Amino acid sequence: PLFAQPPLYKVTRGKSVQYLKDEKALEDYLISMGLEEASLELASGEVRTGQDLREVINDALRLRSLMDGLHSRYSRSIVEQAAIAGALNVELNANRDEFEKIAAEVARRLDVVSEETERGWVGTVTAEGGLKLERMVRGVKEVAVLDMALIGSSDARHIDQLTGKLKEIYSAPPVLRRRDGTQEISGPRALLDAIFAGGRKGLTM
Template sequence: LGTGIGRDDFNADKLRYHKIILMADADVDGAHIRTLLLTFFYRQMPQIIDGGFLYIAQPPLYKVARGKSEVYLKDQAAFEDYLIQQGTEGAVLRLGDGTEIAGADLARVVEGARSFRRVLDAFPTHYPRGILEQAALSGAFDAGRADGDLQLVANTVAQRLDAVALEYEKGWSGRITQDHGIRLSRILRGVEELRTLDGAVLRSGEARKLSQFAGGLKEHFTTEAQLVRKDRELPIHGPTDLLKAILTEGEKGLSLQRYKGLGEMNPEQLWETTLDPDARTLLQVRVDDVAEADDVFTKLMGDVVEPRREFIQQNALNVENLDF
């Protein structure tokens, strides 16, 4: 760049290029590398950012093709957006009471299911996802629920689990634990199977957020629903069933290529998607609030661990796209 390095030695007048583009892989590793590079420029060459000379390239993570049509997609979120668009086309969600949801209304329900899944994935892995989902739809995590209603909730969760289970796997029952949690059990092939949602998880921050997303979905999944698309009917017992079915339908007939790195693209693809000035997408790096930016860089990229730990603990429940 010809400018020197550091706040004292940097000379912007010697800058050889007025468009500096950071190119990194579109996956999580690339995001980490890009963060390190941004930290370097912010700490050592801030005038490049202030002058509007720093940009971030937007290489695709996926290429999807259907017939002769090809589309490049920037990241996992864009890929799911595409699959949802394709999967909801011509699809109808038929609820247990006969109500049918399609088009933009169906897309909104699927997006709600997508947000529900993100929160569900934040729970510790030893809690079965299917039980957490049915518990949320039964109101087990509702903040306004009275303790006296917990047995009714436990019974409802057991009934919903039976509705999902195969005929020979039914027989769930629920009861309240001493710490005001829920214990679910059934006899399967002569052996008792136990699953517990302890009182701590029912009152956790993750549970509160899951309850918020479940609130807008409960009415659609009071009983078994059906996803109807192209003369096929798929049973739907909850938000994750719906999301999985839509993504599967959207992926049918697609040819998919995932780029692990920029080096996996042939020169023509790299030019077409990332380098061509007439077609590429660039993000200009700007700092609108210097004090806030400095605080974030100090917390997340500094040498002191404790502020970073506190930041993660305080904001973990607010994250929507983690490592996409």
């Protein structure tokens, strides 16, 4: 016989107590709490709330799970900005001139989301067609390569399918507004972090 699993989490907010069966249920709960009275204002002036904002969160969760499957040698923050810029598109990659422009766009995006003292990203296309991003921080050169093993992978293809939606939301950093303040959002992972943090406020577990 199958035994019922005891719930994994007990969460208390004010006088309300809920039992959540697993990590996914906890995440869903935190998202629904984090979305309360939240809105995301895009650079275009458009505002996403409620179910529309939940869909933006769902895309961010999908991107996160796809990125979780990548080899650890790929920096998640760089892959994320590359995805928004459309750099994980193997067809675009075949056109070197076009891809040089995308490399520059990824570098520009990284500068936008970097601390002021850590900007100066330069994006180039490698001999075999991958993407190389580098910067100098306090005299130390930092180099990240998104190689053809990544760009040509099925993971990259799945990530690239989200690019249209990602561009719409994050082409310029949107602003998340909640009761407790506003926050500029650099990308999908930052949005998830902010929503989860909002969901945890006033919560005991």
